[in-house]
Amino acid sequence: MTGNKNNDAYWRANVRLMLILLAIWFTVSFGFGILLVDWLNQFQFFGFKFGFWWAQQGAIYVFVILVFVYTAVMRRIDRKFGVSDEGDH
Amino acid sequence: MDAQTLTYIFVFLTFGLYIGIAIWARASSTSEFYVAGGGVHPIANGMATAADWMSAASFISMAGIISFMGYDGTIYLLGWTGGYVILALLLAPYLRKFGEFTVPDFIGTRYYSSAARIVAVIALIAISFTYIAGQMRGVGIVFSQFLNIPITWGVVVGMAVVFMYAVLGGMKGITYTQVAxxxxxxxxxxxxxxxxxxxxxxxxxxxxxxxxxxLDGSGLSVLGKLDATLVDLGFAPYTQGLKSKVDVFAITLALMIGTAGLPHVIVRFFTVPKVSDARRSAGYALLFIAILYTTAPAVGAFARLNFIDTVHDERYTEVDSWFKSWEDIGLIGWEDKNKDGRIQYHPGSPFEGRPTYSDQRREDGSRTITNPPTSNTNEVYVDRDIMVLANPEIAALPPWVIALVAAGGLAAALSTAAGLLLVISTSVSHDLIKKTFAKNLSDKRELLAARLSAAVAIVIAGYFGIFPFGFVAQVVAFAFGLAAASLFPALLLGIFDKRMNTAGAISGMICGLAFTLIYIAYFKFMAPELNNAEHWWFGISPEGIGSIGAAINFAVAFAISRLTAPVPAEVLNLVENIRIPKGVNEPHNH
Known part of the structure; x- marks a missing residue:
């Protein structure tokens, strides 16, 4: 299978999606929740300091969304490149 | 009915349910014993993964720790959820496609080496045993507080129940009990x-x-009131941490990649039918986990507020009865330093070390503590672990809620213990016995070996639960550092770096593991007096050093792999194959 162009293109599409989602993952947790927390804390958000909210609530919601987005988009990419496992048992 | 009778009823009913499921879901082949035959629905697997993952530490300890750490509690909230994003995007689908039974299976096959398999087995067993001892201890604490049964008997009952469903049902039994x-x-x-x-x-x-x-008419928000109250008493504000940014960053990262490298979590994704199911299942698992993890910071903050309200400046003779019942089992201690008969709560330890009590009681009925008192104004010792368990009592909720919390704590501890026992027993029966020492073992005999090793592992785990090392609780946190520094990089590189070879993977795992172990051992056991930010490398505590260990693992593996023999063609084909969802294997019977 080495050198299969379709599979290589599929892999690149997969890695690109992954890197975009991981960038968001990093931004909301390490970015908003840790590195920028003091600066964000000057803003109020539904009774929370905004940085504190990202650290103890917001980032976790985004994590859940990221995994479902990954699942949905990968399903489309799988089909586009004809490597979907839908026909498997 | 009182809380204790209700607790007996709830615990009896839930244990009956778990055992009933175990009898219904008996395993008849190694494939069913190891990976539930690969036929678990993604939502069911999501629930099972969530229960597998959320241990006594998540259920009993975490909110309590957060209530005392405030913002710094973020390390656990982010660390123990963010890891699932990495797991879902970087590991789970590919490991499912690989389609074998265990984590060492993947490492042994991908790195075409028995030595790599055995290094992985050693890492797995070290990680899982440190983790499991804490679970059995959690079972013991719940039994002793809520049912008045000695910790030893609590652990024995817990062992017996886990034995029933782990040994009979294997992964199949465990999966469906974990859903419940x-x-x-x-x-x-x-x-x-x-x-x-x-x-x-x-x-x-x-x-x-x-x-x-x-709702007290002050017009303050919960967090605003907590900040103000704590500052009043001399603490730092709740929404600001005491840890340095670099340490919070490193600990969070170590917990995240440690989570993604924990064998008992990874192996859950081997139980679903397809690659796309593994992805979906990771999403559901994280959703089910997030329900608890976004509630925990609220529980922590409420508990701290309630605790201060009911305890601070209260006469000992008038304080709520929960204070005295936890004092009776040694998790709360009070030293009336200013002799005013009232409990004062301030920062710092009230006396040196954990409390030791004499047999005497003071005139007001409180227990006499023999530790030398410290010079600060704080009079209360409170074990962080009790906050969740005591919370319903502190808030004066009805007895059935208290009974429910006891049953929930047991469910959390038992489900995690069972998941850990399973990966220990499969790595012994499958990776050590079948794949290394007795290659022509029949399926039936391998199944017997798996059941026997599960039984032995339960006895060892129970032993640690009854006779814990002083440092068990600390060591649990380090299981993540070890997983981060050893297994995670080897798994990730096995999928994403086609040129990663045996020499690179093994030397990476050994360097990462050795560095992390030595750093932890040095600061925790050899020179605990130096365990502070001044002496840490780059200001990173032993809890966070796994992230540096992982970086060392990656660097060493990369360098060595580029200097040694290239990967054989059939392994390249294997990597190509696991990158494509199509054509998944049924987990085969050997």
Whole structure:
């Protein structure tokens, strides 16, 4: 299978999606929740300091969304490149 | 009915349910014993993964730790959820496609080496045993506080129940009991949280209640009031941490990649039918986990507020009875330093070390403590682990809620213990016995070996639960550092770096593991007096050093692999194959 162009293109599409989602993952947790927390804390958000909210609530919601987005988009990419496992048992 | 009778009833009913499921879901082949035949629905697997993952530490300890750490509690909230994003995007689908039974299976096959397999087995066993001892201890604490049974007997009952369903049912039995255990534990966690949120703020959702206005007429938000109250008593504000940024960053990262490298979590994704199911299943698992993890900070903040309200400046003779019952089992201690008969709560340890009590009681009925008192004004010692268990009592909730929390704590501890026991026993029966020493073992005999090793592992785990090392609780946190520094890089590189070879992977794992172990051992056991930010490398504590260990693992593996023999063609084909979802294998019977 080495050198299969379709599979290589599929892999690149997969890695690109992954890197975009991981960038968001990093931004909301390490970015908003840790590195920028003091600066964000000057803003109020539904009774929370905004940085504190990202650290103890917001980032976790985004994590859940990221995994479902990954699942949905990968399903489309799988089909586009004809490597979907839908026909498997 | 009183809380204790209700607790007996709840515990009896839930244990009966777990055992019933075990008898219904007996395993008849190694494939069923190791990976439930690969036929678990993604939502069921999501629940099972959530229960597998959320241990006594998540259920019993975490909110309590957060309530005392405030913002710094973020390390656990982010660390133990963010890891699932990495797991879902970087590991789970590919390991499912690989289609074998265990994590060492993947490492042994991908790195075409028995030595790599054995290094992985050693890492797996070290990680899993440190983790499991804490679970059995959690079972013992719940039994002793709520049912008045000595810790030893509590652990024995817990062992017997886990034995029933892990040894009979293997992964199949464990999966379906974990689904039931998830339902029990999440219900038990949410009910008191919702009650308390309504009592304090009038808002039923704890996630919103945490930001809502307190109903005491002060007009302050929960977090605003907590900040103000704590500053009044001399503490740092709740929403600001004491740890340095670099340490918070390193610990969070170590917990995240450690989570993604924990064998008992990874192996859950081997049980679903297809690659796309592994992805979906990771999403559901994280969703089910997030329900508890976004509630926990609210529980922590409410608990701290309630604790201060009911305890601070209260006469000992008039304080609520929960204070005395936890004092009786040694998790609360009070030293009336200023002799005013009232309990004063301030920062710092009230006396040196954990409390040791003499047999005597003072005139007011409080227990005499023999530790030398410290010079600060704090008079109360409180074990962080009790906050979740005591929370319903502190908030004066009805007895059935207290009974429910006890059943939930047991569900959390037992489900995690069973998952860990399974990966220990499969790595012994499959990776050591079948793949290394007795290659022509029949399926039936391998199944017997798996059951026997599960039984032995339960006895060892129980032993650690009854006779814990002094440092068990600390060591549990280090299981993540070890997983981060050893297994995670080897798994990730095995999928994403085609040129990663045997020499690179083994030397990476050994360097990462050795560095992390030595750093932890040095600061925790050899020179504990130097264990502070001044002496840490780059200001990173032993809890966070796994992230540096992982970086060392990656660097060493990369360098060595580029200097040694290239990967054989059939392994390249294997890597090409696991990158494509199509054509998944049924987990085969050997």
């Amino acid at each position: 255990q998830y339902c029990v534990l999440i219900f038990a966690y949410l009910v008191p949280a919702i009650f308390i949120s309504i009592m304090i703020t009038g808002v039923p959702l704890p996630q919103l209640g945490l930001g809502a206005t307190v």
